[in-house]
Amino acid sequence: MPTLPASDTADAPVDVLILGGGLAGLTLALQLRDREPTLSVAVVERKSHPVREAAHKVGESTVEIGAHYFADVLGLREHLETEQIRKFGFRFFFSEGADRVDRCTEMGVSRLMPTPSWQIDRGRFENHLGERVRASGVRFDDGAIVRGIDLADDDGDHVVRIEQDGAVREVRCRWVVDASGRAGLLKRKLGLAQANDHDANAVWWRVDGIVDPNTWSQDTRWLQRCDPPDRWRSTNHMCGPGYWFWLIPLSSGAHSLGIVCDAKMHPLETMNTHAKAMDWLRTHQPQVAASLDRTEHTLQDFLFLRHFSHGVKQVFSGQRWALTGEAGLFLDPFYSPGSDFIAISNTYICDLIGKSHAGMDVSRHAELYQQLYFSFYENTLTLYQDQYPLFGDAQVMPLKVIWDYTYYWAVLAPLFFADRLTDLATLGRLRPSFNEARALNLALQPLLREWGERNSGRPSPQTRLLDQFGIDWFREMNRALGDTLDTDAFVTRVGDNVLRMRHLAREILTRARAEHPHIGDHGLDALLTETGDTPASLPPLWYADAA
Numbered sequence: 001m002p003t004l005p006a007s008d009t010a011d012a013p014v015d016v017l018i019l020g021g022g023l024a025g026l027t028l029a030l031q032l033r034d035r036e037p038t039l040s041v042a043v044v045e046r047k048s049h050p051v052r053e054a055a056h057k058v059g060e061s062t063v064e065i066g067a068h069y070f071a072d073v074l075g076l077r078e079h080l081e082t083e084q085i086r087k088f089g090f091r092f093f094f095s096e097g098a099d100r101v102d103r104c105t106e107m108g109v110s111r112l113m114p115t116p117s118w119q120i121d122r123g124r125f126e127n128h129l130g131e132r133v134r135a136s137g138v139r140f141d142d143g144a145i146v147r148g149i150d151l152a153d154d155d156g157d158h159v160v161r162i163e164q165d166g167a168v169r170e171v172r173c174r175w176v177v178d179a180s181g182r183a184g185l186l187k188r189k190l191g192l193a194q195a196n197d198h199d200a201n202a203v204w205w206r207v208d209g210i211v212d213p214n215t216w217s218q219d220t221r222w223l224q225r226c227d228p229p230d231r232w233r234s235t236n237h238m239c240g241p242g243y244w245f246w247l248i249p250l251s252s253g254a255h256s257l258g259i260v261c262d263a264k265m266h267p268l269e270t271m272n273t274h275a276k277a278m279d280w281l282r283t284h285q286p287q288v289a290a291s292l293d294r295t296e297h298t299l300q301d302f303l304f305l306r307h308f309s310h311g312v313k314q315v316f317s318g319q320r321w322a323l324t325g326e327a328g329l330f331l332d333p334f335y336s337p338g339s340d341f342i343a344i345s346n347t348y349i350c351d352l353i354g355k356s357h358a359g360m361d362v363s364r365h366a367e368l369y370q371q372l373y374f375s376f377y378e379n380t381l382t383l384y385q386d387q388y389p390l391f392g393d394a395q396v397m398p399l400k401v402i403w404d405y406t407y408y409w410a411v412l413a414p415l416f417f418a419d420r421l422t423d424l425a426t427l428g429r430l431r432p433s434f435n436e437a438r439a440l441n442l443a444l445q446p447l448l449r450e451w452g453e454r455n456s457g458r459p460s461p462q463t464r465l466l467d468q469f470g471i472d473w474f475r476e477m478n479r480a481l482g483d484t485l486d487t488d489a490f491v492t493r494v495g496d497n498v499l500r501m502r503h504l505a506r507e508i509l510t511r512a513r514a515e516h517p518h519i520g521d522h523g524l525d526a527l528l529t530e531t532g533d534t535p536a537s538l539p540p541l542w543y544a545d546a547a
Contacts (some may be wrong), residue, residue: 004172010141010162010169014040016353017173019146019186021045023059023122023339024325025179028346030071030074035350039357040119042139042171044162046180046525049130049142054206055123056301059338060248060256061087061235064409064481065416066339067117073343079128084251085119088112088233089468090335093213093402094394096240099262099286102217105394107401107466108234110226114479119233120339121250146185149176151321158320175320175353178327186323187312198309198385200332203277204246206300207292211247211255212512216287224245225465235336238285241392244267244334245285254300257292260333262388263307272303308332309384311377315345316370318363320356322349329377332384335404340412345373346419351422368424376412379438380443383407387433398466399508400448402474403441406504409477410497411437417481418490429491433498436527439503440498443523447512454516473500502528 016032018025021043029043062070071077079339091108095101135138144164151158157172178186181404187193206266213231214223223229238245242265248256259271259280271277281289291297308330315328331337348369352362381406411434420426469475487491506528512519 002261008435009163010139011171012040013157013172015173015357016041016138016175016177016179017158017171018043018179019149019160020135020179020181020325020327021049021130021140021142022057022126022179022181022325023129024181024327024342024346026126027069027074027134027342028177028179028324028349029138029140030129031131031346031350032252032353033133033138034074034382036354036357040139040473041137041355042141042173043133044144044160045140046145047142047355049140050127050482052125053121053123053127054254054300055121055126055255056204056206056303057122058202058204058258058333059336060120060122060250061246061333061336062117062120062339063336064115064117064413064478066336067115068417068481069346070118070342071116073347076128076132079125080118080120083124083128085233085249086112087117087119087235088230089117089235090237091213091231091234091396092237092239092391094240095238095287096284096392097286099290100217101213101238101287102219102222105398105466107227107301108226108231109469110118110465110467111469113469113475115481119235119248119250121252121254123251123330128268128381146180148171149185149189151176151189151213151319152367153319165392175322175356175517177321177349178323179325184323184327186321187327190269190314192203192313192323194311194313195307196309196381196385198332198381199307200260200309200388201261201263201266201304201306202258202260202308202333203268203271203302204256205274205277205302206254206256206298207252208254208300209296209298210253211257211291211297213247215291231343235294237334238288239397240284243284244391245281245288246333246397247288255297258333265388268306269519272304274299277302278375281531309381314370315373316348316352316363316366319367322352324349329332331377331380335408337380340416341377344376347416347421348373350496351371369399369422372421379441380412382441387449390448393452393455394464395458396448396455397454400469402468403444403448403504403508405468406474406477406501407437407441409481410501411494414490414497418485422491426487426491429487429532430494431492433494437498437501439527440501440524443521443527444508446522447480447509447520447524449517451512452470454519457538504534 017383095104148161158176236247244260246258271280312328315323356362
């Protein structure tokens with residue numbers, strides 16, 4: 001790839017100035033240099049590099065879109081395979097109050113799924129990104145603070161005032177992109193902040209050493225359920241009513257831990273210090289708490305965040321500015337969508353900047369891409385909002401996880417893997433499939449919620465492994481993400497995926513009615529009748545462990 005020499009002076013004009021050199025900003029810089037190598041790009045970052053490993057940031061667990069973005073779109077696969085941890089999928093333990101986790105229902109994979117993802121040590125990863133960015137010819141000014149932004153109201157350059165080493169300078173740029181995280185520099189300046197109704201809080205911390213779930217049991221059959229028996233490499237979720245607790249291993253030898261909870265069911269004030277959080281764990285996840293009390297797991301840091309989920313009024317503008325990462329919107333760490341939405345927004349921003357650099361007026365494209373981006377956000381938000389009471393239900397929550405994954409692998413993930421986010425002609429052909437998938441999901445989520453409410457007080461089944469790997473069609477959906485298809489075949493594939501969603505919705509509704517004959521259908525009957533397809537026979541969605 002041809003590269004531009006770095007500018008001779010720090011205040012030289014640039015085509016693109018990125019405010020924030022964290023995950024969103026550095027990946028955008030790399031993607032821009034690859035797609036538009038003649039552009040001059042600069043990144044301004046408040047923190048000095050290199051940062052410490054096990055950096056105190058969320059976003060350590062990747063799923064398929066984000067993993068594909070890092071590994072294949074940005075060309076970072078070698079780093080991921082040698083310097084990070086290959087993830088052993090998501091794993092869920094329905095273990096509220098349990099002092100024997102090996103006697104609780106476990107949901108996860110017994111073997112690695114075909115499409116890889118990784119656990120990311122954010123400090124190590126961002127240091128590597130910083131090195132790659134500088135090597136590509138991008139000017140990366142770390143230890144620099146943005147003091148002001150003057151956006152042009154015509155075709156002139158934007159002007160950003162930056163303080164570094166005690167001196168303030170002005171940098172002129174054609175495009176300015178806010179990747180400053182929750183600081184939200186442009187969002188605050190333009191009054192773009194927007195709340196949503198997902199009221200959840202989080203506390204999280206790091207400890208020395210790897211926390212291995214296999215130390216929680218002496219049961220040989222339980223230990224050998226997985227091949228390899230590396231539960232520690234999973235994003236482990238300890239689930240209970242209104243909350244989940246994460247355990248994520250970091251390649252630097254630390255472990256990331258966090259409690260995420262419905263604000264009404266588990267007030268932040270019950271866990272907003274490390275001592276309180278450990279007391280909370282001793283009540284809700286006593287075996288986990290006992291393992292963390294060991295002397296080798298020394299506390300590194302602790303943070304909490306109230307009402308972390310937020311939207312935004314605008315992310316892309318024809319006036320040559322954009323927001324990406326948490327500077328724009330943030331959903332929920334459950335299912336780890338953060339890096340996915342960075343990948344999607346950065347891809348739209350690269351396309352807008354490329355079109356603008358070629359002399360196009362991108363106002364219409366900015367509007368269309370923003371509509372798409374917001375639709376992805378709104379559809380994903382439905383997976384979380386008002387659903388936390390379900391998290392402790394060992395019967396309904398596994399069905400929800402299967403449904404949510406299927407929705408993700410059916411529509412959004414294939415779109416990104418096929419590099420068709422900006423292919424408006426194909427998106428137009430896919431509109432009926434997208435609309436049907438959305439309607440099915442909007443009906444399924446309240447059905448699951450009501451089912452969980454009707455199950456309230458019902459004892460959980462014990463000692464089962466609900467093996468996602470053992471569901472053939474589910475595993476095939478994961479594998480098929482990497483297929484290369486022409487447009488007609490791709491449109492057909494997405495249509496077939498939505499047909500799978502329809503069959504799965506019917507199966508879940510049938511199961512719900514078998515348990516609760518008077519449960520509401522929430523519009524599913526009408527949706528399934530309208531399609532007129534012949535019901536397919538689905539294999540069991542879980543597999544009982546014989547132990």
